[in-house]
Amino acid sequence: MDTKTNFLDRNEFNFDPAPEAIEAIKSFDVKKLCFYTRIFNQGKKSIFSEYLSATYGIDEAQVLIGYGGEDILKQVVHFFLTEDDRKTILIPNFSWWYYKSIAEEVNGRSIMYPIYEEGDTFTYAIDELRQTIERENPKIVLLASPNNPTGNMLTPEELKTICSFVPASSVVLVDESYASFVSHDNSYVKALIEAFPNIIITRTLSKFYGLPGLRLGFGFMSRELERFTRYSTKYLGYNRLSEEVGIAVLKAESYYRKIAESMNADRRLYEQEIGLLPGFKVYRSNANFILIKYPPALRAGLQEALGTADYKIKFMDEPELDSHVRITIGRPEQNRTVIDIIKKVAAS
Missing domain, CATH: 3.40.640.10 (Type I PLP-dependent aspartate aminotransferase-like (Major domain))
Incomplete structure (x- = not known):
């Protein structure tokens, strides 16, 4: 794998x-x-x-x-x-x-x-x-x-x-x-x-x-x-x-419940940090992913930066969602990396 x-x-x-x-x-x-x-x-x-x-x-x-x-x-x-x-x-x-x-x-x-x-x-x-x-x-x-x-x-x-x-x-x-x-x-x-x-x-x-x-x-x-x-x-x-x-x-419900709580905390990080960036919008989620709207002009830059760092997220292509990404909530260090990459591209 x-x-x-x-x-x-x-x-x-x-x-x-x-x-x-x-x-x-x-x-x-x-x-x-x-x-x-x-x-x-x-x-x-x-x-x-x-x-x-x-x-x-x-x-x-x-x-x-x-x-x-x-x-x-x-x-x-x-x-x-x-x-x-x-x-x-x-x-x-x-x-x-x-x-x-x-x-x-x-x-x-x-x-x-x-x-x-x-x-x-x-x-x-x-x-x-x-x-x-x-x-x-x-x-x-x-x-x-x-x-x-x-x-x-x-x-x-x-x-x-x-x-x-x-x-x-x-x-x-x-x-x-x-x-x-x-x-x-x-x-x-x-x-x-x-x-x-x-x-x-x-x-x-x-x-x-x-x-x-x-x-x-x-x-x-x-x-x-x-x-x-x-x-x-x-x-x-x-x-x-x-x-x-x-x-x-x-x-093993309690094991997975603790992981879900960790995901909830990191979901809030996306809301707090990415949600403040100009042209970005972070939507509330009840799942293990988060949907984010971003400025379309940043699409190529985000794809390149994430690809260079060996990260794959879902760039939506559906009508009315083609300026959105869906990101799986991963481990804390993965989420931190994605947030930092998005912030860096947005500031460039």
């Missing part, structure tokens, strides 16, 4: 895995790799889904597992956009390009609904979303909370409000890849899937738990969407090593 380059462009994890994760790998019984899991004989998908069921207090039948959160998102979009003649998915603007891409794979029709910039953050226009749903009758309404790359989130109350006006024949798909950075209180997840018959919430171990290379995601769905489980579940089970590592990192 390239250990020279500082990758702050894909919201990855620049810290070490939790000791519990490392121990799970070291102590793994490799003989298990020679056999399929037998847990399906108990009517369950995986020891990982069983653990999630107990942790969240949600029936195991309503737990989803995938090859990363990306895999579950793709399965949901592909399944429901081909279920009948309704091919429309609503996607927030200023969001992950992948949403539209996976809809296009099944000839889906993507309609963007607005997220508006308000001061130093972005917000969902809930009333406009309601109107768009009434007008378009979409098969899927996709929400991202926190949203990538803007970093804004929906509160549990706002999620409940949106779900209340989405028709039961439509699916509410909530991408919560970054939700653990917001709070460790997951009680609203169970409340939502019990209150509404058409909601799927996806999460991942790639962001807060820092294991994108493990490729393990999970989710929860309303009981009424059982037909999707039959499509999604793998008869022969899942990666047995990943299952055990996944359980280990979920048990």
Whole structure:
């Protein structure tokens, strides 16, 4: 692996895995790799889904597992956009390009609904979303909370409000890849899937738990969407090593919470130091990244200076965001270096 380059462009994890994760790998019984899991004989998908069921207090039948959160998102979009003649998915603007891409794979029709910039953050226009749903009758309404790359989130109350006006024949798909950075209180997840018959919430171990290379995601769905489980579940089970590592990192919540607190402190450094530079604007974020608007004339200089220092950040190319960068919050020394480079280029 390239250990020279500082990758702050894909919201990855620049810290070490939790000791519990490392121990799970070291102590793994490799003989298990020679056999399929037998847990399906108990009517369950995986020891990982069983653990999630107990942790969240949600029936195991309503737990989803995938090859990363990306895999579950793709399965949901592909399944429901081909279920009948309704091919429309609503996607927030200023969001992950992948949403539209996976809809296009099944000839889906993507309609963007607005997220508006308000001061130093972005917000969902809930009333406009309601109107768009009434007008378009979409098969899927996709929400991202926190949203990538803007970093804004929906509160549990706002999620409940949106779900209340989405028709039961439509699916509410909530991408919560970054939700653990917001709070460790997951009680609203169970409340939502019990209150509404058409909601799927996806999460991942790639962001807060820092294991994108493990490729393990999970989710929860309303009981009424059982037909999707039959499509999604793998008869022969899942990666047995990943299952055990996944359980280990979920048990190491306090380790990752301390790292998240360090990220919060460094996010404030960006706000305090870069936010004061002429032509720059730093947006509040509820995730492990930060979005910054910069003077377009500095783009080439920033790219050159960061490249010389072996740092990669994400220069946005999307319309209306093409004068913005998204920077992964890394280790304190990495964040300090990026801040100093930006300040030096801005002063030149």
